[in-house]
Amino acid sequence: MSLPSLRTALPRLAARALRPQAPRCVAAAAAPATSAAACRRRELHVSAPRARSDDPGGKPNDGSHPTVYDDFFNLLSSPTDNPSITVHSLSDTAITLADGLVIAQPVLFLNGSVLLWDAPPLNVKQAAPSGWGWEAWDDECWKVVEVVEPRPEVIIFGTGATVCPPPQRIKSYLHSLGIQLTVESTRNACSTYNLLIEEGRTVAAALLPSERRPTQKVPNDEGGEHLENRK
Secondary structure (H helix, E strand, O other): OHHHHHHHHHHHHHHHHHHOOOOOOOOOOOOOOOOOHHHHHHOOOOOOOOOOOOOOOOOOOOOOOOHHHHHHHOOOOHHHHOOOEEEEEEEEOOEEEEOOOEOOOOOOEEOOEEEEOOOOOOOOOOOOOOOOOOOOOOOOOOOHHHOOOOOOOOOEOOOOOOOOOOOOOOOOOHHHHHOEEEEHHHHHHHHHHHHHHOOOOEEEEEEOOOOOEEEEEEEEOOOOOOEEOOO
């Protein structure tokens, strides 16, 4: 190349070197180019959701560790999983259970559970099998035995210091549920109940204290009510 041609070419090369150039994309030799149409056809990959655990709390199967589930129990469940309730001693105003619990109100022993019973007042000196003195004792007093499973074979009804036979309508209602009613004094009813529990019978007890204290319904924190002795 002659000298004049170099003089004219050098400014052009310098100007070309100073001019900005668009970046070039260099594809890897091992990866083939993918067209835009192929990218549009590619489906979105989504991982399959994990199956939800039946027990989000992680309760251990062997029951060796305490959990929040221990605060709940099923009243309607079979009594095989519930400990037996037995009476240890009895006074005129209270019943003491074998575990030390003292109850000074009417109570139901049902399917291994101890339930305070909102039973109507009963004057044993005036109540009679004809129905006199039993006017407040309607079917609602015994409704709880309709929903439990299994239902008790027999209910031992302790009417206080003396035996007070109920009217036939109460017996007929319980018989319609397949439940036999046995009426005794509360002291004898506790003894009979303990004996039948030892024999493995499905039995319930409905017990009135010999000297009953007035009770009242008091609202609780859960929005319900519970019974307390009036002061």
